[in-house]
Amino acid sequence: MLTGIHHVAIICADYPRSKDFYQRILGLTVLAETYRQARDSWKLDLALPDGSQLELFSFPGAPARPSYPEAQGLRHLAFASDDLDADVHHLRLHGVECEPIRVDELTGRRFTFFADPDNLPLELYEVLPEAAGEN
Incomplete structure (x- = not known):
């Protein structure tokens, strides 16, 4: 049975800038930060006060969002x-x-x-x- 949303994952273009935004400006708490060398990728787990989480990823060469705000998907x-x-x-x-x-x-x-x-x-x-x- 579904009991709620555990996490939402976001791929960012500029990892340090996005990390600062979600951590310092939005006030989310860092749970873990991992560098995955094989992927040349950072993964940052952030907690919201209700226990849900946001995962922030960096992937080299990830394409930009195709349109705003009505692209298919989230x-x-x-x-x-x-x-x-x-x-x-x-x-x-x-x-x-x-x-x-x-x-x-x-x-x-x-x-x-x-x-x-x-x-x-x-x-x-x-x-x-x-x-x-x-x-």
């Missing part, structure tokens, strides 16, 4: 936020542009989109503590 990665205004302010202080905050017409929840260093679409979706079990 559309975007959404992070839960318990204070959307504070999180948007934090991102902007670090030079990360965020779209205007919108309201989800189906749930009434507020959200915004921004991009990681490789222009991958990321979302902040406001989930208030009393609604943490709702999605």
Whole structure:
């Protein structure tokens, strides 16, 4: 039986830049960092507060994303936020542009989109503590 999402994997173009973004700016905790010499590849395991993980990979010569944001495949990665205004302010202080905050017409929840260093679409979706079990 499925019990949740364990991890999401991202291949980045500039490993040090992406590592800094996800660790320092987004505040994810490093669980492990491994260099795989046979692949000339770094793998960084990062933890989110809910126990889910993000894996960051570097692969030499990986192709760029073909289009934004409507390429086939994963559309975007959404992070839960318990204070959307504070999180948007934090991102902007670090030079990360965020779209205007919108309201989800189906749930009434507020959200915004921004991009990681490789222009991958990321979302902040406001989930208030009393609604943490709702999605």
